[in-house]
Amino acid sequence: MKNVINYGEKGIVFNIQRFSVNDGPGIRTIVFLKGCPLRCKWCSNPESQSYSRELMFNSKNCIGCGKCKRVCKRGAIDYSSPYRVDRNKCVNCGNCAKVCYPGALVMSGEEKTVREVVSELKKDSIQFRRSGGGVTLSGGDPLTQPEFSLELLKACKSMGWSTAVETEAYVPADTIESVIPWVDVVLLDIKNIDTDKYLRYTGVNNDIILKNVKRISELGVRTITRVPVIPKFNADEKSIGKIAEFTRSLGTVDELHLLPYHKLGVNKYKCLGRKYELENMETPDREYMEKFKKIVESYGLKCNVGAR
Ligand code: SF4
Ligand code: SF4
Known part of the structure; x- marks a missing residue:
């Protein structure tokens, strides 16, 4: 692995959020990067989708x-x-x-160098050490800014911090190969196994994603599958069962988190001059989520029902 770090590499960051306990082990700081190839109708960070400010x-x-x-x-x-x-x-x-x-x-969104982001993250290094936490790159999908993510992850590792990446894995296989060796935990969004539904609700085909997921699992990095639970899209026993079965079949992933649909990002659509398409969608209730949790556990996976 090439260890030289390019601290001058630039990326577009739209938020740095501290004290997260839902995005990897320990207490973490999340660096949100702009840019996502998917257009999930339920996205709670629509400002993350465009690659520009x-x-x-x-x-x-x-x-x-x-x-x-x-x-x-x-x-x-x-x-x-x-x-x-x-x-x-x-x-x-x-x-x-x-x-x-x-x-x-x-x-x-603001253009920042790796040096600038690391200097911000240094303020949290004591907390990373005490809690076993670290830095999580999220977005958007941070792997759509591969050069910046790679250099930032290398810089974080050189500081001795734990690294995590949240991804949809809709990126070229080369990106997976280059970035994943610098990642301690992958938070892998698997939204649906059904290709037609995936395309209808996210705007992309999941073939590449499922191939990349297999590649990530072969690389042996610790991986947690994350599933946004969305009514009419995947909030049913069959869809959740298929995702759990696929996760189990990877052989290297033993944990799956279910993230119930919420409406926290709805106002952001108006702020961006966009229409929110799922206006009348209801959040799945606790009883439903418990039922889905049991389905996941029946495949021998640890399951959390979490936030975000
Ligand atoms: S509204 Fe006008 S000033 Fe504001 S960002 Fe757009 S072009 Fe620039
Ligand atoms: S009119 Fe409103 S949006 Fe425009 S500068 Fe004043 S406070 Fe800001």
């Missing part, structure tokens, strides 16, 4: 000062629209966000 507008914070309209050279600020920003005209330059002091307009 993106303007968000939250009407609750707007005081109507008009500064945004004065600085926008594209004429993209539209007071008559509930979304405020005309996305056909906006080029995400960020000028309006710079003058919006109440924070109604904010840019999601």
